[in-house]
Amino acid sequence: MDLTPRSAPEPKRSSRRVLPIVVAVLASVAGLAIVVMFLTSSIDYYCNVDEVGVREGCDDTRRVRVQGSVDEGSLQSRAGNTSFVMSFNGVSLPVDYEGEPGGVFQECIPVVAHGRIVDGVLMATRIEVRHSNEYEAENADRLEEAEKSACS
Amino acid sequence: MTTGTAATRVLGVLAIITTAWVVVSAFFLTPADVVQGDSVRIMYAHVPTAWIAYLAFVTTAVASGFSLVRKHRTLGFDRVAGASAEVGVLFMAMTLITGSLWGRITWGTFWQWDPRLTTTLFLFVTYVGYLAIRRVDVDPVRRARRSSVIALLAVLEIPLVHFSVVLWRSLHQEASVLNTDGDVRLDGLMLFTLFSGVVAFTLMFVWLVMHRQRLTALSDLERVVGLDAAISARRAEGVSGIHAT
Numbered sequence: 292m293d294l295t296p297r298s299a300p301e302p303k304r305s306s307r308r309v310l311p312i313v314v315a316v317l318a319s320v321a322g323l324a325i326v327v328m329f330l331t332s333s334i335d336y337y338c339n340v341d342e343v344g345v346r347e348g349c350d351d352t353r354r355v356r357v358q359g360s361v362d363e364g365s366l367q368s369r370a371g372n373t374s375f376v377m378s379f380n381g382v383s384l385p386v387d388y389e390g391e392p393g394g395v396f397q398e399c400i401p402v403v404a405h406g407r408i409v410d411g412v413l414m415a416t417r418i419e420v421r422h423s424n425e426y427e428a429e430n431a432d433r434l435e436e437a438e439k440s441a442c443s
Numbered sequence: 444m445t446t447g448t449a450a451t452r453v454l455g456v457l458a459i460i461t462t463a464w465v466v467v468s469a470f471f472l473t474p475a476d477v478v479q480g481d482s483v484r485i486m487y488a489h490v491p492t493a494w495i496a497y498l499a500f501v502t503t504a505v506a507s508g509f510s511l512v513r514k515h516r517t518l519g520f521d522r523v524a525g526a527s528a529e530v531g532v533l534f535m536a537m538t539l540i541t542g543s544l545w546g547r548i549t550w551g552t553f554w555q556w557d558p559r560l561t562t563t564l565f566l567f568v569t570y571v572g573y574l575a576i577r578r579v580d581v582d583p584v585r586r587a588r589r590s591s592v593i594a595l596l597a598v599l600e601i602p603l604v605h606f607s608v609v610l611w612r613s614l615h616q617e618a619s620v621l622n623t624d625g626d627v628r629l630d631g632l633m634l635f636t637l638f639s640g641v642v643a644f645t646l647m648f649v650w651l652v653m654h655r656q657r658l659t660a661l662s663d664l665e666r667v668v669g670l671d672a673a674i675s676a677r678r679a680e681g682v683s684g685i686h687a688t
Contacts, residue, residue, distance in 0.1 A: 311578035318572030325565050332556035337612040358612070393551025395478055403614055419550045424616040425628040426483060428474035 335405060340379035343408065351408040357384060358421065361398045373418075377402060386413045394420040446657035454650040461643035468636040482548040483633070489541040490620075491640035492534045493563075495648050497601050499531025500570065502652070504598035507591035518663065519656075521587035524594055525577050526655035528570055530648055535567045550614060558607040559615035566604050569597045583663050 338349035340359035349355055359377035366375045373388045375398075386404050396402065401423065406415035469487040476483035503524045510520035542560070547553045554560065573593050580586035603610075608617045619628045620637070629637065 308579070308581075311575040314575035315572050315579065318568050318575060321568045322565060322572070325561060325568065328556050329558075329561040393547075394549050395480070395482075396551060400478065417552075419552055419555065419614055421614055422478065422549050422616050423628075424619040426479075426486070426619060426630060426633050427477045428630045428633070429477050429480070 337403075340377055340384045341382035343382075343384060354405065354407050355413075356403055356405050357386075357413055358401065358403050359384065360401050361396075363398050366398050377404065377413075384408075384413055385411070386415050386418075388415040388418055392418040392420070395422070396420050446654045446661070451650060451653050454646055454653070458643060458646035458650050461639060461646060465636060465640045465643050468632070468639060473632050473636050474630070479549055482545060485541050485545040485548075486633075487636050487640045489538060489545060490637055491644040492537040492541065494641055495644045496531045496535040496538055496566075497605070498645070499527045499534060499648060499652075500566070500594075500598055500601060502527040503531065503573075503594045507594035510587050511591045511595075517587055518583050519660070521583070521591065522656040522659045522663075523652065524591065525574070525659060526652045528573055528577075528594065529655060530651045532567065532570045532574060533651075534644070534648070535563070535570065539563060539567060555614050557614040558611040559604070559613050562600065562604040562607045566597075566600045569600060573597055581666075583666075 335354045335356045336346075336348035337356045337358065338346060340357055342349045343355070343357060344350055349357075357377070359379035362376040362378055362383065367373070368391065371390060373391055374386065376383050376385050378384070386406075388404070388406075392402070396418065401421040403419045403421050404413055404415040405417040405419075406413050408414075465487060469484050473484070473487075475481050506520045506524035506527065510517045510524060513520065542563075543553045546555070546560075573590060576593060577586055577590045580589060605618075607613060608615050620634070
């Protein structure tokens with residue numbers, strides 16, 4: 292009888308060992324890509340309307356992101372073109388956008404417009420609605436009225 | 444063999460009941476928002492899933508800390524850490540998906556490389572990497588040590604994610620509940636439904652983690668038992684060989 296130790300069989304490179312390494316590498320690459328995309332998008336200065344022409348980087352020499360609220364009565368839509376005036380801290384800026392903004396875009400709502408300022412007008416290529424952190428029931432006023440009348 | 448106990452069964456039933464209540468309240472009882480309309484209902488899943496993901500990753504860090512510091516039951520803590528991270532990644536994925544849908548309806552875009560969105564995605568990818576690293580090591584002790592260090596570093600991203608809307612100018616709104624000024628900017632039933640969602644998802648989180656860590660324990664046990672069985676088989680082989688001669 293042979294009781295000498297046998298040599299261990301060649302370990303298989305199972306996919307159970309390789310797959311986690313592949314996923315870990317992909318996660319690292321994805322993490323790097325996320326940081327790069329974030330930094331690239333940050334190249335466009337994020338300015339409030341009242342900072343245009345005042346704060347460094349918020350001028351007509353480069354693409355900017357400008358934040359302000361859409362002025363009441365300023366919104367005009369014609370042949371797929373949207374124009375409006377946005378304001379912040381009492382300073383206004385006309386905006387021209389080829390297309391119709393998505394989301395809950397409307398007057399008196401804060402928006403962020405991406406684009407370049409040409410002759411005092413922001414020629415926007417992208418518009419996003421910036422929702423506030425307040426949540427209010429759609430018919431809150433009517434509910435309150437109804438409750439008051441019911442109690443009086 | 445089962446991973447269920449009386450406690451997990453009670454937890455499971457409570458999780459189902461509270462989740463059912465959240466669904467009914469979110470879809471049928473809470474009012475639409477004055478600006479967002481019905482899309483506000485996404486919030487009842489989006490916000491709780493984000494909070495539970497934070498909770499899960501903090502649990503992973505705490506369990507990892509214990510796993511590193513303590514001399515006994517270190518593998519038990521490591522299993523809790525791994526299970527919690529898995530559930531956290533699941534919840535974080537739900538946060539990203541629901542947030543993206545809400546963003547399309549409200550902002551007008553599915554995605555924006557905005558500080559809150561970017562840091563959240565980075566957090567998600569970090570924990571996907573963490574889970575991958577956990578599976579590289581077959582030896583549970585080595586797995587516990589390596590992944591504990593990563594978990595303790597990764598958890599530092601959470602304050603960055605939460606305060607990103609304060610630190611940077613962001614398209615994402617600031618917190619409506621856990622904000623710096625302490626004001627709550629939600630109508631009554633909306634707030635109650637939101638907290639119901641937090642309770643429901645917390646119960647679900649605990650239930651999932653308990654089952655998952657027990658499953659990992661069984662899997663580790665199977666490996667040990669398998670090794671013992673192999674040694675016994677080899678011994679038996681030798682003994683039978685002696686008898687044969």
